[in-house]
Amino acid sequence: MITKRIIPCLDVKNGRVVKGTNFEGLRDMADPVEMARFYNQAGADELVFYDITASVEGRTLFTDILTRVASEIFIPLTVGGGINSLEDFDRVLKCGADKVSVNSGAIRNPAIIGEAAKKYGDQCVVLSCDIKRMEGKFMLFAKGGRENTGIDALDWIVRGVKNGAGELVINSIDTDGVKNGFDLELLDAVASLVSVPIIASGGAGKKEDFVELFRHKGMDAGLAASIFHTKQVDIKDLKRYLRENGVEMRL
């Protein structure tokens, strides 16, 4: 059977990894290329690259870096950030991305999900959602979690999958950065509505949080950034621990 996946996420801004720190034995852990190489060797099952650059120059730099990363990393690569059109899909796929993640771009123009799925296949389209509880309801947020769209998040997800999203990144704003476990209530709600793979994001602080995540039905992958970057959780160690706890892992 297929394994559960552990995915480090690299937020890249103007050519540098944000929240990057210096690891022992590595020159510069804020360099995305070096960091990607490190995670590839550390046993990551996939990498996610988010371009959080605002400027045009920064975006060109990101494209260069992406090409360098993709030519050295032989595991699946998902790229997101600033994806607003089919041209954007095309641009990052040509640089070696395997999947493209859309978030705010799909909120502005929901048709992009279906158009991209038709052109590149469902498996290529990842719908990433930032979600927060507002008066007891899960609401969809835009612009990196800063703006409440007023859209019911669960409705949005169901529609996105119907339109061709082949995978979901569910990022809980409520648990993000808290490091006290994934938002299992939200994740269960999503899993009960769709059958595409779910990548859980936001809240992982320790190995046990991942064991707990994968005990829940429909969870395919756990994504995190800073706990991996700071080595608070070591990926090899984590994957071994998960396997000992009955979770199928690629070691």
Add this chain to the structure above:
Amino acid sequence: MIAIIDYGVGNLFSLRSSLACLGLESKITGDPEEIRAADKIILPGVGAFGDAMQKLVDTGLVPLIREEVRKKPLLGICLGMQLLFDESCEYGRHEGLGFVPGKIASLAEDLEDKSLKVPHIGWNALKIVKDDPLFKYVKDGEYVYYVHSFYGKDCAESTLATSEYGLTVTGVVRQGLVWGTQFHPEKSGDTGLRLLKAFGEL
């Protein structure tokens, strides 16, 4: 030199990079002379079977490929592997190259456990059922990366390795000098690189 057949299907970035990383020279080409001169051939592919087969036929290269696989190794990857079979039932019935006896069928239709997700995407363990020089550097049970909704069946004679996903998925086939992998070696980390290295040494 490895000729990667260019017929307008798929993204070849990772395949080229992985071969380069192994020090294997490759060229994406549709030129008959270059394909004749190559030591080996790779047939890549993503997308739908019928469409890809039509594109391949349209290049006019099929008779040349038939001739060349009597002399040198060919590796079909993902849809490229599926094209090696007799036929596929993906969106209607389509004829394949017929190098590997068997057919391509729908995972969704054949899976008894309907809770299993299709496409079959992710890392799955490879079970080697017949030893082969292609597995020179790969051990039984290593993980490889799959992305597909259709799979090869009725091909037991040619099957070298399989993976389990509610049913037995054909992972690697071989018939004569023609090999095929359903998974993507260029996305299967170190394991995939070692498999490509062995292909380079055939």
